[in-house]
Amino acid sequence: MxxxxxxxxxxxxxxxxxxxxxxxxxxxxxxxxxxxxxxxxxxxxxxxxxxxxxxxxxxxxxxxxxxxxxxxxxxxxxxxxxxxxxxxxxxxxxxxxxxxxxxxxxxxxxxxxxxxxxxxxxxxxxxxxxxxxxxxxxxxxxxxxxxxxxxxxxxxxxxxxxxxxxxxxxxxxxxxxxxxxxxxxxxxxxxxxDYINENYPWATTGKKANRAKNIITSVQLEASVQEEFNHKLQAKYRSVEENEVRFEEVMCDDAEYLIVAYGSSARICQKSIEIARAKGIKVGMLRPITLYPFPTEQLMKRAKQVKGMLSVEMSAGQMVEDVKLAVECSVPVEHFGRFGGSVHSPGEVVEALEQKLIGG
Amino acid sequence: MSDINTIIKPENLIYKRTDVLSDNDLSYCPGCGHGTVHKLIAEVIEEMGIQDTTIGIAPVGCSVLAYNYLEIDWQQAAHGRAPALATAVKRLMPEKNVFSYQGDGDLAAIGTAETIHACNRGENIVMIFINNGIYGMTGGQMAPTTLPGMAASTCPHGRDVSHDGEPIKISEILAQLPGTCYVTRQSVHTAANVRKSKKALRKAFENQQANKGTSLVEIVSNCNSGWKMTPIKSNEWMEENMFPYYPLGDIKNQ
Missing domain, CATH: 3.40.50.970 (Thiamin diphosphate (ThDP)-binding fold, Pyr/PP domains)
Incomplete structure (x- = not known):
């Protein structure tokens, strides 16, 4: 333990x-x-x-x-x-x-x-x-x-x-x-x-006789070299996107509406889901654990199931743009959130869900 | 008359290029002091036997590619941040020898906070400071150390101290801090000055090995391209104008 x-x-x-x-x-x-x-x-x-x-x-x-x-x-x-x-x-x-x-x-x-x-x-x-x-x-x-x-x-x-x-x-x-x-x-x-030298041979721990000097830099004066390096970076990011997406789903199996929220907003929305379900609204939540890479594929999968998504964030609407991109506007995607230091209540989230997605 | 093959025997060798210098062509303008300072650092590293334990921090400026010329491990820093990098490298690997190599814009303008606080903490590092009174790589703009009345591309009518302030004597400021153990100002424009600069660099690295705190070696250097003079004329101008404002010699030696 x-x-x-x-x-x-x-x-x-x-x-x-x-x-x-x-x-x-x-x-x-x-x-x-x-x-x-x-x-x-x-x-x-x-x-x-x-x-x-x-x-x-x-x-x-x-x-x-x-x-x-x-x-x-x-x-x-x-x-x-x-x-x-x-x-x-x-x-x-x-x-x-x-x-x-x-x-x-x-x-x-x-x-x-x-x-x-x-x-x-x-x-x-x-x-x-x-x-x-x-x-x-x-x-x-x-x-x-x-x-x-x-x-x-x-x-x-x-x-x-x-x-x-x-x-x-x-x-x-x-x-x-x-x-x-x-x-x-x-x-x-x-x-x-020794462990660092063996596993991370790029590290500047002092030039050993048996290897070339190590140089940590981000300068590439030749545009063609910089472009090639950027292609390498992009390939790395594609690999990150393929292998490192992490998310958690809450009550999504029968969901008709989906809340997308991360961090403390996701904690608040767990309570919102309880309140909404008590009112008969079938809502679930997808919580991105990695914001980059973003759980794009899973959101698209859920878009085929739900009638709409609500991105709940303590901002004026930032992650909502990635949710919209992920579902390619195949379902309505709305944003709700208090911001500037204010924190939304679970009830406010349910009200937003009803007003913005369910209607009336 | 001795045969050439007799003369070039190893036992007759009294001077050779140190192996710590690479074979790469220098990117510096002919007549510039950077190459000489690089050679001196390389020689000190070789003579002290610390090639495998020395990490250099390169700046932004003409010497951004310094890592191409010395056969040691290097990190290249964002503009002005070399003392912050050097701080972490030395604290995380106290048994290594760590130096930063910075120009006047890097050390005395954009990196002033990093410079002063590294010295104030007494980071056990060597800071090598090339002061040529101008931004060389970006094409000759005014530096924090540009002399009063001296023309640069961003003060084409000469530095107006009522508008831009007086040139900063950063080494004198740093000598005030208890964390510095050795602050010296040298040049590399004559053979005698080259020898003095090498001694100063050696002393700075020895201070580091003795855990004495921060050593700063300022080299007042010419920038014949930026000053728009021939190399010889620029060295004469440096003697006549730079040295009176930036006098050579030890400012602090503890």
Whole structure:
């Protein structure tokens, strides 16, 4: 039996990182996720596992520290919230361009601008449509519980190193701040330099006599070389789309209507489904666990069964565009969500379902 | 008269190109100081026997392709971010030797925060700073270190300090921070200065091995293309104009 603890989502990220044998965390304080670094600093993992924890001078610096660590084949991560993650976009496109693995946690708050410290899901576009410049993608996992906050740390590192690509854990202020019981993994050892050299021969651990020098860079001065590299990136993304789609379905077998929701919205919508079903509305939910790659095929499959879909998100309507693209407008797709730091109630979701899709 | 084959015997060799330099053609303009500084770093790495434990951080600017010229592992950073990369590399692998190689725009404008805070934390790294008072690669724009009255493509009538401020003496600022152990300003435009620069670079790497904190080696260099002068004229201009504002020598040595 794994160890059971009552924790905040942010604390679970920190605890899971130590136990996964992560090599380094570099961060800058911002509400509502400062508990991640606070927990790490209080735990002092440098005395136990040797994990480096450093408070940087800005999010710009912390994402570039992540770049430096990732270039050495180390398992390194950072966390922040929306305005800080905007500052990290430069680093993220460089990480993607240099094909470096890392994990970035965004505990989303309301925007635009400095916005509010209350929860939101309005960074969906920034996360899955690019954010930084150039043709790149972030593999994106959306936890809906404190347990998933913990579990997705190790999963994210596995995906990051499998594809040599940054992975974003797209959480929000609800999941980051709320407390739930969480089962924690046993402590795992950090990777040795020999292990890194053997398994990740691109890492800059110092040029050995038996190999050419390793160069971590994203610069390609020749357009033809850059295009060829971009084709390689695109092939990688197709492979991610083929192999890494993750989703959960709730009461979909007999559903006439489908709610599509992720993260804390999905938690709220579980209650909405109970309320709606008590009223005789046959509604189910598809919860994307990976936002990129998006569960396009499964949505198209459900589009053949249901009369309409409601994308419920704490934004003015972002994921709804991907739902529409997925079902190719074969069924009506509507959006509902409170935003700017406000959180919808289960009842509001049912009302929206009735008004926007069922009619009257 | 000795036969040439007698002369070129290994025991008679007193100088050769270090193997840490690659065979690639340099992308730098003829007359530029970058190539000389690269050679000095390569020689120091070879002489200290640290080729297999040294990681270089290349910047954005003329030396963005520095990784093509030294046979060590490299990471190339976003503009100004090299000290952040170097911080993580050194903290995660404290037994390695880590240096950043940056120009004036990179280190003293866009990367000022990363530079100051890496030095303030006393990161145990070497920062090599090429100050030629201009943005060379992008075509000769005004740099944070462009001299008063000096013309550049974004100040074609000369730097107006009432509009753009005085050129920043970043090394003097960094010397104020307790985290730096060694801050020096050198040049590579004469044989004597080349020898001094090499000594400074060697000392900086030795400081790192002695865990003394951040060492900054500034090299005031010419940019004959950006300054629109012949290499010889640019070195004369540098002596007459750059050195009075950026005097050579140790600023801090602890």
């Amino acid at each position: 794994r160890e059971l603890k009552l924790m905040k989502g942010n604390e679970a990220i920190a605890e899971a990182a130590i136990r996964a044998g992560v090599d380094g965390y570099f961060g800058y304080p911002i509400t509502p996720q400062s508990e991640v670094m606070e927990t790490l600093m209080a735990e002092k993992p440098w005395e136990t596992t040797g994990m480096v924890v450093l408070q940087a001078e800005s999010e710009t610096a912390s994402i570039n520290m992540v770049y430096g660590g990732a270039g050495c084949g180390k398992r390194v991560m950072t966390s922040s919230s929306s305005p800080g993650v905007s500052l990290m976009q430069e680093g993220l496109t460089y990480l993607a361009g240099a094909e470096l693995p890392c994990v970035v946690v965004n505990v989303v708050r309301g925007g635009p601008g400095l916005g509010t410290i209350q929860p939101a899901q309005s960074d969906y576009f920034q996360t899955v449509k690019g954010g930084g410049h150039g043709d790149y993608k972030l593999i994106t996992l959306a936890p809906a519980s404190v347990q998933e906050m913990a579990d997705f740390v190790e999963l994210s590192f596995d995906l990051a190193f499998k594809y040599r690509n940054p992975v974003m854990i797209l959480s929000d202020g609800v999941i980051g701040q709320m407390m739930e019981k969480v089962e924690l993994n046993e402590q795992k050892p950090r990777w040795t330099e």
